[in-house]
Amino acid sequence: MKVRLSKDPMNVIITGVGGQGNVLASRVLAGMLVNSGYYVTIGETFGMSQRGGSVMSHLRISQKSIRSPQMPQGGADIIIALEPVEALRVLTKYGNPDVAVLSNSRVVYPIGVITGELNYPSLTEIQDILQKTTAKNWLIDATGEAVKLGNPVLSNIIMVGALSATGLLPIDRRSFEKEIARNMTADKRPINLLAFDTGAGLI
Amino acid sequence: MGNEAIARGALEAGVNVASGYPGTPSSEIIESLAIVAKARNLYVEWSTNEKVALEVAAAASFAGLRSLCAMKQNGVNVASDFLLHLASSGTRGGIVLVTCEDPGALSSVNEGDSRYFARMLEIPLLEPANFQEAKDLTRWAFELSEEIRNIVVLRSVTRMSHASGNVICGKLPVKFRKAHFVYDGSIMDPLRGPVISTPVVAKHTLQQEKLKRATAIFENSPFNTYSGPKKPELLLITSSACFLYSREAIGMLELQKRVGILKLCCTWPLPPKLLKKHLNSAGKIMIVEEVLPFLEENVKTLAAGMAGEIGIKKFYGKMDGTLPSVGELNPDIVAAALAKIVKVKYKTLSTAYTKELRKAAALIPARELTFCPGCPHRASFWSIHNAIALDGREGFVCGDIGCYAMGALFPATGYHTTPTLHSMGSGTGLASGFAKLAAFGFDKPILTVCGDSTFYHAVIPALINAQHNRADITFIVLDNSGTAMTGFQPHPGLTVSAMGEAVPSVDIAGICKAIGANVAISDPFDLEGTCKILNSFLADKGSLNVLIMRQICALSPEKKGKKIFDVQVNEALCLGESCGCNRLCTRIFRCPALTWDRSKKKAVVDEVICAGCGVCYSICPQKAIIRTEAKKK
Amino acid sequence: MVSKAAKPSSQEILKKNVLNADLCTGCGACVNLCPYQVIYHDRTVQLHRCDLDDGKCRAFCPRWEIDLDLLRSSLCDSADLTTEIGAVKGYYLSRAADPKLREIAQHGGTVTALMELALTEGLIDSAVVSAGNQQREQSGFKAKDKTSLRENAGSKFVVSPTVAAFNQIAAENSGNIGVVATPCQALALAKMRLKPLQDDAGHIDKLKIVIGLFCGWTVSQEKFQALLLLNNIDPATITGMDIPAGKTALVIKTGSGEKIISFDHVESCIREACRYCLDSTAEFADVSVGSARFGNEWEEMRGWNQMIVRTARGSQLVDLALHRGILEVRKAPNGILKELKEAAAEKKRTALKNIIRKSGSAKNLLYLESSDPFVNKFLEKIKR
Numbered sequence A: 001m002k003v004r005l006s007k008d009p010m011n012v013i014i015t016g017v018g019g020q021g022n023v024l025a026s027r028v029l030a031g032m033l034v035n036s037g038y039y040v041t042i043g044e045t046f047g048m049s050q051r052g053g054s055v056m057s058h059l060r061i062s063q064k065s066i067r068s069p070q071m072p073q074g075g076a077d078i079i080i081a082l083e084p085v086e087a088l089r090v091l092t093k094y095g096n097p098d099v100a101v102l103s104n105s106r107v108v109y110p111i112g113v114i115t116g117e118l119n120y121p122s123l124t125e126i127q128d129i130l131q132k133t134t135a136k137n138w139l140i141d142a143t144g145e146a147v148k149l150g151n152p153v154l155s156n157i158i159m160v161g162a163l164s165a166t167g168l169l170p171i172d173r174r175s176f177e178k179e180i181a182r183n184m185t186a187d188k189r190p191i192n193l194l195a196f197d198t199g200a201g202l203i
Numbered sequence B: 001m002g003n004e005a006i007a008r009g010a011l012e013a014g015v016n017v018a019s020g021y022p023g024t025p026s027s028e029i030i031e032s033l034a035i036v037a038k039a040r041n042l043y044v045e046w047s048t049n050e051k052v053a054l055e056v057a058a059a060a061s062f063a064g065l066r067s068l069c070a071m072k073q074n075g076v077n078v079a080s081d082f083l084l085h086l087a088s089s090g091t092r093g094g095i096v097l098v099t100c101e102d103p104g105a106l107s108s109v110n111e112g113d114s115r116y117f118a119r120m121l122e123i124p125l126l127e128p129a130n131f132q133e134a135k136d137l138t139r140w141a142f143e144l145s146e147e148i149r150n151i152v153v154l155r156s157v158t159r160m161s162h163a164s165g166n167v168i169c170g171k172l173p174v175k176f177r178k179a180h181f182v183y184d185g186s187i188m189d190p191l192r193g194p195v196i197s198t199p200v201v202a203k204h205t206l207q208q209e210k211l212k213r214a215t216a217i218f219e220n221s222p223f224n225t226y227s228g229p230k231k232p233e234l235l236l237i238t239s240s241a242c243f244l245y246s247r248e249a250i251g252m253l254e255l256q257k258r259v260g261i262l263k264l265c266c267t268w269p270l271p272p273k274l275l276k277k278h279l280n281s282a283g284k285i286m287i288v289e290e291v292l293p294f295l296e297e298n299v300k301t302l303a304a305g306m307a308g309e310i311g312i313k314k315f316y317g318k319m320d321g322t323l324p325s326v327g328e329l330n331p332d333i334v335a336a337a338l339a340k341i342v343k344v345k346y347k348t349l350s351t352a353y354t355k356e357l358r359k360a361a362a363l364i365p366a367r368e369l370t371f372c373p374g375c376p377h378r379a380s381f382w383s384i385h386n387a388i389a390l391d392g393r394e395g396f397v398c399g400d401i402g403c404y405a406m407g408a409l410f411p412a413t414g415y416h417t418t419p420t421l422h423s424m425g426s427g428t429g430l431a432s433g434f435a436k437l438a439a440f441g442f443d444k445p446i447l448t449v450c451g452d453s454t455f456y457h458a459v460i461p462a463l464i465n466a467q468h469n470r471a472d473i474t475f476i477v478l479d480n481s482g483t484a485m486t487g488f489q490p491h492p493g494l495t496v497s498a499m500g501e502a503v504p505s506v507d508i509a510g511i512c513k514a515i516g517a518n519v520a521i522s523d524p525f526d527l528e529g530t531c532k533i534l535n536s537f538l539a540d541k542g543s544l545n546v547l548i549m550r551q552i553c554a555l556s557p558e559k560k561g562k563k564i565f566d567v568q569v570n571e572a573l574c575l576g577e578s579c580g581c582n583r584l585c586t587r588i589f590r591c592p593a594l595t596w597d598r599s600k601k602k603a604v605v606d607e608v609i610c611a612g613c614g615v616c617y618s619i620c621p622q623k624a625i626i627r628t629e630a631k632k633k
Numbered sequence C: 001m002v003s004k005a006a007k008p009s010s011q012e013i014l015k016k017n018v019l020n021a022d023l024c025t026g027c028g029a030c031v032n033l034c035p036y037q038v039i040y041h042d043r044t045v046q047l048h049r050c051d052l053d054d055g056k057c058r059a060f061c062p063r064w065e066i067d068l069d070l071l072r073s074s075l076c077d078s079a080d081l082t083t084e085i086g087a088v089k090g091y092y093l094s095r096a097a098d099p100k101l102r103e104i105a106q107h108g109g110t111v112t113a114l115m116e117l118a119l120t121e122g123l124i125d126s127a128v129v130s131a132g133n134q135q136r137e138q139s140g141f142k143a144k145d146k147t148s149l150r151e152n153a154g155s156k157f158v159v160s161p162t163v164a165a166f167n168q169i170a171a172e173n174s175g176n177i178g179v180v181a182t183p184c185q186a187l188a189l190a191k192m193r194l195k196p197l198q199d200d201a202g203h204i205d206k207l208k209i210v211i212g213l214f215c216g217w218t219v220s221q222e223k224f225q226a227l228l229l230l231n232n233i234d235p236a237t238i239t240g241m242d243i244p245a246g247k248t249a250l251v252i253k254t255g256s257g258e259k260i261i262s263f264d265h266v267e268s269c270i271r272e273a274c275r276y277c278l279d280s281t282a283e284f285a286d287v288s289v290g291s292a293r294f295g296n297e298w299e300e301m302r303g304w305n306q307m308i309v310r311t312a313r314g315s316q317l318v319d320l321a322l323h324r325g326i327l328e329v330r331k332a333p334n335g336i337l338k339e340l341k342e343a344a345a346e347k348k349r350t351a352l353k354n355i356i357r358k359s360g361s362a363k364n365l366l367y368l369e370s371s372d373p374f375v376n377k378f379l380e381k382i383k384r
């Protein structure tokens, strides 16, 4: 199933806070796309930044070739954020008027905010920025749903499920099933599939 | 992933032995090989440090096997002493040293460029420029090494090692080699004689001949490619991830018809004929590379030698400031430089839009790195800080490399205890030196920390130095049972090897005792007990004191997702901002899971983030933080 | 929540003006009120940074912003006031009636006897006294009965953070409290009694009686321990210490006999803060007790105390003690009150001189108000 991309390359950023499962989300998403025959280049940083810092994966999806693992500034087509302020952080560097943003609404406070040295914008401020700077945006409580499913770690898969429902990328439940059949042990598949469906249901 | 591609390339080349020391961004190479070790009949090990790793790999080469040794950039410095001698003794079976470097220091405390080692030690250097090449070039590196009978360096960078892209795999060999080590031939016989770097001048001559052979091979290597017009207005010469940035930048500016790219995978020694051909084609040349102007220097040296034939060129790069001489590059930086040289504009966002973005940027709080929730290091530094403060003589900690380096990188995270941070093991050496300054009126108590893996890597000689020279330091091992920063690779303190086999563990306490130190062990989660031991150590003059703070890393597979305690804040007891507490937990302790509700003015535990270590229970003066044993899942 | 106006925090004030200025008495008034201030080996340590500018640490410190005039007018009868030794409602030579207590007490056992009475009468539920460890490091100890009171009788010339223990006990779900205090500790407790901070009012109301000790100086634990070591004395074997009248030496009683250390050596161990202390008789206690050593009559008098009753609470307790026959009193020899006052005046003069030397000006008396009328009397005397 290889659908023509609306743009080539399609630039996707998955962002979040170290420990939220950013890397897994980008791997799963890339796997789904590679299985369908696209070239996918992922640029990731991990190591130290996973210690509570901002993390970001660049996914460049193309029908033609691999691309630079870092995309140009202002060049994101889709931003998927596991944490709302991280959506904004990425937006300020890679945003453009046509960008679509899908963000988890659950906040992870930076240490500077916890200590009181910094401020965290309110949810309305965040929504307001998204409204003004994106073509489309969704703010969903993926973590809340994940907790309901029994494990907050599932929020990344919920986001992938939600992404599939937005129709922004050529991915669906079948490609997800195929990917997890390859990369997950059988006992983990049902709960992840449930998370994927939950995510899709949020859009 | 680039690192997986390198591992695959090694497998396709029929690698027999792989060794390394974990370090971001190199670790996944050895990890990937370890997974298939049994299936592919390999020997894979995490060595105690990079020098030992290279020695292990070299032994395999001497025995005619193919071997790979992987490390991060600073590891090459550690291995370099052996590497110098190895390069001059020569090798037998194909041997490749893979160095994964970190321009921009995304996960390092330096952005060292070890390509200079290849030039200094006169060995060939290869740099893949995409994921397919990461695999293919690795495979080829083994052949090259065997062809010239010397070690080959393959250099990757974070954006290559930790980036992923489509790779088409080749066949895996079906035949396995047998080890033979022959040494009864003449000393000058590279295949049958003893493997030694002497007679030095004769062997050096031989080494340089090998390098010439490599140069000749490089002239026709299919890995050096050119794309662009025949006579480009501007020629980019580039390697590694910078090739991808350059290509992207040319695309962004739509300069495909005006600018050419010469992508070099064989970057030392440079093939002069190939270069001559391309230098001849353009008047303006920009060299795009990370981090230091290595390629630029070498291209310019060649160009100067050929100036008579190719004429005078205009060079752009790091040396003239066209590109930044520090940090990593990206497509935007390259595009900006390109745009300037060929005088084009590249489209920017509307000012109204960028204004909105700027407004948004002002609202975004910075996210400082910190220890994970439940991290033993937070508790350890808490006790270290308290012990130093109670002691009252302004003692300090010499920091070291590992997750606990964050105690130095972000002063408030280490509670302002740790003013120095250098290479692995240096904390102990520095402490040993500081402790000898009493004669000059410097009588502060000196502490140092190191992780369990770092202990084996480079600390032991410094510790022996401290003991032998009577440097009274308090030496702390932050033992979290694994090489946490790089992803829990086993080390000599554990009972399982890289390949999952049972191995004897080497006891840190036993080593310290044998050196003659006083040794104590504490659980860093026991704040009071740990602090007491530290204070008795600080007060004790005349001996080397070792405290092993033992508590498993919060992210370790056996702990992750398993809370010891359910932790909550009793709002009725929480004093918050008032005198009597003033938010000790959220203002000073700084656990990401213990947050502050600004409207209620009370502390709250974020259950989703909380790892359930329960340490905050011990610090709350009000006993407002309640912990109850978590139900086992 | 941007940083507040750059007013110095209470902690910084303490650090700059008290701790770093060597004025800290080690009383412990700033300790156990919050997690930031602790006592370690008789040093007051600020563990972490606190940015509050109206903290309790500063509020109760006896070496910061002391308004003696206000304390006198709030806590004493103006008719009782003397310039040298504070309020005097009654003055006695006293001793415990129980000879067993006298044997273990420092002098006459008056202090322990009064506290025992307060406990048994239910006036207080616990008494804060000073207890030492093997190294003779002192800490405040909560005595709930006669036995534990007697176990901790006797003077320890090492600083005790007694007020820290009071702070802790008062914060617990405890009943009423009595405290045995040196003058600086009594001053801190007096400052608390003025209730400068609303949320601690409940705690301080539990304080029912303060028995003050006369005090010339205390020694710093660390230095004193070194001195003991130098004299081959194991701190753990010490059973008592005293300063015999007319002698310039410290007598140390150990399991294996007495050792004498000359004041020349002890001098260097004296806590720096004591040199700036004007109070030798615990002027802000309810009852103050000291030795009754007078020149030639030492042997006879060492089993007696001088006792000054200062407040109504103090007289009630002392009257009850006399009524129950727990205390014995005798007539004071001629001139001894005068001698006491002279000694007290001498300490005030010396301290003022030291304060002025430190501050560099008679107008700046560090923690004291230079306008205080009583202080001024002594200031004039120094000038002359």
Ligand SMILES: Cc1cc2nc3c(=O)[nH]c(=O)nc-3n(C[C@H](O)[C@H](O)[C@H](O)COP(=O)(O)OP(=O)(O)OC[C@H]3O[C@@H](n4cnc5c(N)ncnc54)[C@H](O)[C@@H]3O)c2cc1C
Pocket (backbone or CB within 6 Å): C104, C105, C106, C107, C108, C109, C110, C111, C112, C113, C129, C130, C131, C138, C152, C153, C154, C155, C156, C157, C158, C159, C160, C162, C180, C181, C182, C213, C214, C215, C216, C217, C218, C219, C289, C290, C291, C292, C305
């Ligand atoms: C440091 C110090 C210096 C002194 N200097 C003088 C002086 O110069 N002139 C003078 O006349 N008298 C001085 N005294 C007082 C004297 O030593 C006796 O404490 C006093 O006479 C009471 O005797 P007593 O028999 O009633 O005491 P006891 O019945 O033996 O009771 C003594 C009480 O004092 C407490 N105590 C002991 N050491 C300390 C301490 N360091 N801090 C707080 N509480 C403590 C004990 O726990 C006990 O409760 C000093 C006392 C101390 C502690």
Ligand code: SF4
Pocket (backbone or CB within 6 Å): B569, B573, B574, B575, B576, B577, B581, B582, B583, B584, B585, B586, B602, B603, B619, B620, B621, B622, B623, B624, B625
């Ligand atoms: S330390 Fe305790 S009292 Fe202080 S803010 Fe935290 S929970 Fe509240």
Ligand code: SF4
Pocket (backbone or CB within 6 Å): C014, C018, C019, C023, C024, C025, C026, C027, C028, C029, C030, C031, C044, C057, C060, C061, C062, C063, C188
């Ligand atoms: S004198 Fe008392 S209150 Fe003041 S700083 Fe020292 S211990 Fe704290």
